[in-house]
Amino acid sequence: MQRREVSILQHAENEHGGLFEEYIRERGVELRHVPIYETNEIPSVNATHLLLMGGPMSVNDEEELPWLITEKQIIREWVAKGRPVLGICLGAQLIASSFEASVYPCEAELGWSPVAATKREIFPGLPEQFEVFQMHGETFDIPHAATLVYRGKRVANQAMCMGSALGLQFHIELTLEMIRDWISDRSSKEQSSILTQSRQYLPGSQRICRIIVDRFLSAPAENFTWMHPAGHGSG
Numbered sequence: 001m002q003r004r005e006v007s008i009l010q011h012a013e014n015e016h017g018g019l020f021e022e023y024i025r026e027r028g029v030e031l032r033h034v035p036i037y038e039t040n041e042i043p044s045v046n047a048t049h050l051l052l053m054g055g056p057m058s059v060n061d062e063e064e065l066p067w068l069i070t071e072k073q074i075i076r077e078w079v080a081k082g083r084p085v086l087g088i089c090l091g092a093q094l095i096a097s098s099f100e101a102s103v104y105p106c107e108a109e110l111g112w113s114p115v116a117a118t119k120r121e122i123f124p125g126l127p128e129q130f131e132v133f134q135m136h137g138e139t140f141d142i143p144h145a146a147t148l149v150y151r152g153k154r155v156a157n158q159a160m161c162m163g164s165a166l167g168l169q170f171h172i173e174l175t176l177e178m179i180r181d182w183i184s185d186r187s188s189k190e191q192s193s194i195l196t197q198s199r200q201y202l203p204g205s206q207r208i209c210r211i212i213v214d215r216f217l218s219a220p221a222e223n224f225t226w227m228h229p230a231g232h233g234s235g
Contacts (some may be wrong), residue, residue: 009034011057023209059090089168096162099145110135114129140160
């Protein structure tokens with residue numbers, strides 16, 4: 001079997017891989033962390049799979065954060081070769097921006113909200129609609145040649161695939177401890193409400209995370225596309 005290694009590009013200290021790391025290790029796949037929040041640079045990425053995490057910055061901050069230019073170039077190169085990419089929140093916006101789609105402020109979302117599938121064949125094992133955790137203040141347009149795969153009510157574009165890259169605006173990698181950390185600056189009433197919902201919705205979110213991670217890790221190192229269900233034209 002081909003050696004597999006996931007490079008995790010981490011843009012903020014508290015926006016780490018979470019459940020992704022647990023599920024990746026369960027599969028016996030190697031992990032390599034790239035702490036961009038510490039180094040402000042991106043080294044050569046020699047892994048077989050690329051995971052782009054969230055962060056508080058905007059993809060439009062290239063003048064202040066020139067590593068954004070490098071990261072977008074890496075994304076374009078990987079998609080050109082059909083190499084598997086998974087982007088979360090900022091990671092999804094980076095995928096969109098890499099292919100000249102606009103990323104801009106939107107109604108801020110924090111907490112749980114439903115998303116609905118627009119292309120069910122991509123993940124036939126997932127429900128048509130499910131609750132996801134949101135924490136973002138920007139959204140993305142869908143690049144030319146990309147496909148919207150999940151839609152939200154308040155912020156429409158919630159997930160899209162661009163060849164071998166899948167971008168999710170929402171977070172499926174979270175544990176209850178991560179959510180507690182992320183909302184610690186909110187009012188006690190808001191924290192209590194979000195944590196109550198989190199206890200209700202996290203089990204479903206974690207199942208969805210596992211399904212998507214399994215598909216991601218099953219992808220070949222080249223010539224992959226998310227548009228075909230696993231095992232049907234994905235090699």
